[in-house]
Amino acid sequence: MMGTNSQSTTTETEGDVHAPVQCSNDTAVCIASVKGLKENWQKWSSEHQQYQKHNPFSHDARPSVVAPQTRQDDYGRPLQGSxxxxxxxxxxxxxxxxxxxxxxxxxxxxxxxxxxxxxxxxxxxxxxxxxxxxxxxxxxxxxxxxxxxxxxxxxxxxxxxxxxxxxxxxxxxxxxxxxxxxx
Known part of the structure; x- marks a missing residue:
């Protein structure tokens, strides 16, 4: 008897609302929900990698990271207006x-x-x-x-x-x- 087992998964829609999706024999619905999860994960991963490039405490040793210069007047001071x-x-x-x-x-x-x-x-x-x-x-x-x-x-x-x-x-x-x- 195939098709009697059903699973409930959660997907994110464009408005970041979690909507339950029923998976059964209709594999198109499950594939669509997994594809949405994968896309959301990739988006978050890319944003996090960009953030880490500018994080001076990250182990990501990229040349794009600007190290603070100790001889600058604003060294050790917060950003103006913050x-x-x-x-x-x-x-x-x-x-x-x-x-x-x-x-x-x-x-x-x-x-x-x-x-x-x-x-x-x-x-x-x-x-x-x-x-x-x-x-x-x-x-x-x-x-x-x-x-x-x-x-x-x-x-x-x-x-x-x-x-x-x-x-x-x-x-x-x-x-x-x-x-x-x-x-």
Whole structure:
């Protein structure tokens, strides 16, 4: 008894909608559906190969892949106008606000001292605060105090000894607000 077994397959139509096709003795329908699947697979494969030619992380070593030049001004920067560039600008703005807030907190809770620390007063005055005191006041504002301090030091707004500050261990490290307009 031939022709009693039937299989159900899925094909993609032009609108990418999966429509079931019944395969039975009518092999023309099955061949048409397999042919459609093969064409769709070939199309995807060709598109993927083209994409991989431009992917710098692909193992496809084609000369058409343009390697980034380290001496270019835009090396390591996102494409202009991209969402990545916008997110970077937004993050920079956010961090700048946090650094400004940190400097305000140091001004409010810090103590005015001689800049050179020897009491001669020859170098002017600076505002200083110990890390432990700053941590107690600042922890309710942000949980990223150490990272913001490092960023502020990189911008030459504050100064302190050591690379990293640890709560408890470095509570007595003096943080100096570097600002010439304190008087």
């Amino acid at each position: 969402l990545t560039e916008q997110r970077g600008k937004d993050a920079h703005t956010h961090i700048s606000r946090e650094v400004q807030e940190l400097c305000k907190v140091i001004r409010n809770i810090g103590e005015l001292k001689d800049k050179d620390g020897d009491g001669s007063g020859s170098s002017g005055k600076v505002i200083t605060v110990e890390f432990g005191k700053l941590f107690e006041h600042y922890v309710t504002i942000s949980n990223k105090l150490v990272g913001i301090l490092i960023r502020a030091r990189k911008q030459r707004l504050v100064d302190f000894e050591g690379e990293m500050l640890w709560q408890g261990k470095d509570d007595h490290v003096v943080i100096t607000l570097v600002n010439r307009n304190l008087d």
